[in-house]
Amino acid sequence: MERYIVVDQHQAPKKKRGRPKRDPNAPKATYHFSSLEKARIATRKRIRDAKKRAERTTKRADDKKAYAKRLEKSVGKVEDALKGQTSRLIDKGDLQNIPSAVSDLVDEYEVVFKPNPGPQEEFLSAGERDVLYGGSAGGGKSFALLADPLRFCHNPSHRGLLLRRTLDELTELVDKSRQLYTKAFPGARYREAKSTWVFPSGATIWFTYLDKDKDVTRFQGQSFSWIGIDEITQYPTPYVWDYLRSRLRSTDPELQDNLYMRCTANPGGVGGWWVKKTYIDGADANRPFPAYDIETNKPFLWPKGHEKEDKPLFYRKFIPARLTDNPYLMADGQYEAMLRSLPEVERKRLLDGDWDVAEGAAFPEFSRMKHVVEPFELPTNWPRIRAADYGYSSPSCVLWGAIDWDNNIWVYRELYVKHLTAEQLADKILQAEQLDPLPHYTVLDASCWNKTGMGPSIAETMMRCGVRWTPSDRNRTQGKMEIHRRLADDPYSKEPRLRIFSSCMNIVKQLAGIPLSKSNSEDVDTKAEDHAYDALRYMIMTRTSGYAEIHKQLGSIKQQVYQVQDEVFGY
Secondary structure (H helix, E strand, O other): OOOOOOOOOOOOOOOOOOOOOOOOOOOOOOOOOOHHHHHHHHHHHHHHHHHHHHHHHHHHHHHHHHHHHHHHHHHHHHHHHOOOOOOOOOOHHHHHHOOHHHHHHHHHOOOOOOOOOOHHHHHHHOOOOEEEEEEOOOOOHHHHHHHHHHHHOOOOOOEEEEEEOOHHHHHHHHHHHHHHHHHHOOOOEEEOOOOEEEOOOOOEEEEEEOOOHHHHHHHOOOOEOEEEEOOHHHOOOOHHHHHHHOOEOOOOHHHHOOOEEEEEEOOOOOOHHHHHHHHOOOOOOOOOEEOEOOOOOOEOEOOOOOOOOOOEOOEEEEEEEOHHHOHHHHOOOHHHHHHHOOOHHHHHHHOOOOOOOOOOEOOOOOOHHHHEEOOOOOOOOOOEEEEEEOOOOOOEEEEEEEEOOOOOEEEEEEEEEOOOOHHHHHHHHHHHOOOOOOOOEEEEOHHHHOOOOOOOOHHHHHHHOOOOOOEOOOOHHHHHHHHHHHHOEOOOOOOEOEEEEOOOHHHHHHHHHOEEOOOOOOOEOOOOOOHHHHHHHHHHOOOOOOHHHHHHHHOOOOOOOOOOOOOOOOO
C-alpha cells in the first residue's frame, strides 16, 4: 500500500523541527507529521511534565524541612517551659504551668497515655512513700502501675523493680509494658535475657517474679528508687514487702526525696488480711496517714537525735479502685454483667471492691460504708451504755454507746488494752468518762463474778474502785442474732440500727472479719480475736428500755460516785 504526504500547492518548506511554516496567503491545508516527529513531540512533553513534578516535589520537601525546623523550635520551647519539673511526663498540672504562648504547641504531640479521671489520676500524682491502689476488678490498676515509674525515667540513676508472684503473670505484665514504654520513650529497649527495660537516659526497670518469700534475699545488696508489686494480696505475709522497703534508696539528689513503693490488689486472697490491716483498717481512703507497725499499731518514727525526731518516718495512702472509673470496660456493660454473675463473696470483692467481706464471715451484711461513720458530738440527752469484756493476757475491751430517740445504738468510744489489772482498767474507765454523762446501763462479762479464792472477784474489785457493773447475758446464739438484726436496715427508716464511729478500729475490724465457727454455724469462731465482738454482744443484749422511759429516769439521776452496796449489781 502506497503512502502519500499531502502538502500545500506552494510546497512550503519544512522547519527543522516541528510544524512546517505556512504561507498566510495560501489556502488552508491538512498537515501530517512523520512518526519520528511525533515521538520527538511526545518526549519533549514528558520532559516538561517531569520537570514540573520535580519542582512541586522540591517545594513540598522544602516546606517539610521548614515545618520540621519550626517543630524542633517548639519542642525546645516546651522543654524550656518544663525545666525544673520533677517529671517529664506531661499531665494536666504540667499543662497549666506552660505559658499560653507555648501551650498550643502541645497539640502537636501524640498522647501516649492519659489516666482516667479519678483514682487513676490520683494514684499517678500521689506523693506518699507507700500507696495501695486496690478494689474492684477492671479499675485500670495494672496499667497505672506500669505508668507510675516512668515519671523519673529521664534520670539515668533511676532504677525500678516491678514484681509479680508467678512467671505467667509477669509475662502478661511485660506484654502490657510493650504497648506503653516504646511509645513513651521511643529509644527504650526491652532486654529479654535480663527482663529489664533500658531507657535512652540509662534508667532501668527490672521486671521479675518472686514465687517464694525466702527468695527475696536475692535482692540483697540491690538498691531501687521505685518498687512495685502487682496483686500484692497473693503474698501470704508482709515479709516480702517489708524486706523490699530496705532496698528503697538512692544517692541521687532528685531521687532521694522521691522514693516510692506502689502496689495494687483486689480484696481477698491469701494475703488479704495483712494488706487490709496495713492500708485500710484504721485509715480513711484517699487520705495519707503515718505508716505503722501492724503488730504493735505503733507508728514508724524518725530516730532520736535526728532533726525530724519523733515525726512520722513516711506516709501511706489507700486509693480505692472502682470498675465505674474505667470507661472502656463500662462502655458495653458486658464485663460488669459478668462480675454480677459471680457468687456473693466474689461479687462483693471484685465488683464492689469490698475489703470487709471474707470467706465464711460471720457478718457478711456488715459494710464499712453503711455502718461506720465519722465521729460527731453526741447530744447530751442521749442515754449512754458501757459494756466490757475483761482479759489480762488477752485484750480487755470496753465499748461506750449512746441510744438515740429511735432506740438505735451509736458506738462512739472503745478502750482496747492488755496486761491491765482490774484496778488499772477501772482507773482507765473513770478517766474516759470524766466528761461523759453518767452511763445509764453498764454490763460486764458474767464470768467476771466468778471467784477463784477468798478474795473479791474481778467485778467486785472494779466496783469498789467506783465503776459499777451488771452481769452480761450468757446466750451467745441470741446475742449474735441480735447483732444481725441491728446491722440490718430498719423497715421504716431504711437505715441500720447500729452505727460505729470510725475511731473504734477494733470493733470495726472484728465485725468485718470474724469467721463463723466450723462446728457451730450459729456462733462465731471463739479461737479468733473476738474481745471487741463480745463487748458489743453484751451491749446489744442489755435489756434497754425505750428512749422516752430512759429520759424520764435520767431526770432523777445525778452525777455521783457509786458506793457499792450490792456485790452482785453494784448498787
